[in-house]
Amino acid sequence: MHPSFLQGLPVNELPHKFHSSKALMSIFSMSIILTAEDLIEPSGQKHYSTTRFYRIMTEMDAPLATPCNIQICEVTCDSFRIMWDMPPEDTARATHFFIDLSRKENRDPNRFKHRDVPTKLVAKAVSLPMAVRGHWFLSPRTEYCVAVQTAVRQPDGDYLVSEWSPVVEFCTGDYAMEHLQQLLDKANGSAGRLLRFSVFYRNQHPEYFDYVRRECGGLMRPALKDSSGSHGSPINGKLHGVFFSCNTEFDTGLPPRDSPYGPLRFQIPAGHLLNPNISLYFADFYCMYTAYHYVVLVLAPVGTEGDNFCRTRLPRLDLASNPFLTCTASQRQGEELVYCHASDVIMEVLFTEPVNLDQGSVEQIRGHHQLMSLTTANAKKDPSCKVCNISVGR
DSSP states (O other): OOGGGGTTOBGGGSOHHHHSHHHHHHHHHTTOOOOGGGEEOTTSSOEEOHHHHHHHHHHHHOOOOOOEEEEEESOOSSEEEEEEEOOHHHHHHOOEEEEEEEESTTSOTTOOTTTTSOOSEEEEOOSSSEEEEOTTTOOTTOEEEEEEEEEEEOTTSOEEEOOOOOOEEEEOOOOOHHHHHHHHHHHHTTOOOEEEEOEEEEEEOHHHHHHHHHHSTTEEOOEEOOSOBOTTOTTTTTOEEEEEBOOOOTTTSSOOSOBSSOSEEEEEEHHHHSSTTEEEEEEEEEESSSSOEEEEEEEEETTSHHHHHHHTTSOEEBTTBOSSEEEEEOSSTTOOEEEEEESSSEEEEEEOSOEEGGGSEEEEOSSOBOOGGGOOTTOBOOTTOTTTOOSSOO
């Protein structure tokens, strides 16, 4: 409608398009106040200024620009900040932001499944960058796709919305130190009393030990930690080490007769891996849909690459006083150090340096190579267990 059609028309004689109470309410919903300069009274009756009225209606009908230049920053295991570019007039008008967030896997990156409806996340418009937090929809180390939409809420509850922005991808981070401390506190409640032990051991198949002797000069070299356990553990897929066990049987005080990992067992005196020159770190606490719970610890010689990696990522434990694995001075004459492990959890100890077979012995286990259900290779954590899960994803 041309502005001349509105010139001098009283409010009650405005064209039908602008006469409804809904339309007039929409005008005032834009937080625009008509001043005395916007009114004329040639016959004692109030009129809208044509220019002012037309500008208001134009702003009301103007489409919102599509958000662009999406940027993700300050990503953690269960939060991130997001910002984008939009015109100043849209910044002033927008009342809400819609955020469509979904896992990257099993989706077509060129098709957004919520493109035509309000998104999963609705937030009131705030200054950018905007923080997005939520352990119920964000998991550690997970790739996500995200797009945004700006919106203006109308008086009738409907939204004037922009087009969806281009889709961008990002990946959440590992557990932070505070999250691992929560996990450690949960593990502490399950650890049980300390039992003495004297050797660390590692079970494998004969082919493994043959390979170590033939190709590695007798050195068991560190391998990259797999993805077993908590998805957010900082050592998964990043830290190299050699895994050992230390659990003992209640009745004998010796390593178990059976093993799920192989019929041959390498045993090494505890003092070779656990002594005052070693840093001890807590790395994980998990279960695999069973009553058994596992505690993962890292042993790293002081000053090594493994020690430097763990120092800023994992809680460090006091060798002489912690609920999982201790090395203390003996009260008995002639006995230098005493080694103890937690009794009610299965210990998985990752040593970050090569270990020579000459430091110990390889023997056939007394029981059987069985219990394959207990192997933890790439095992996934039970996300429903209330004992070993914390509120920051799984």
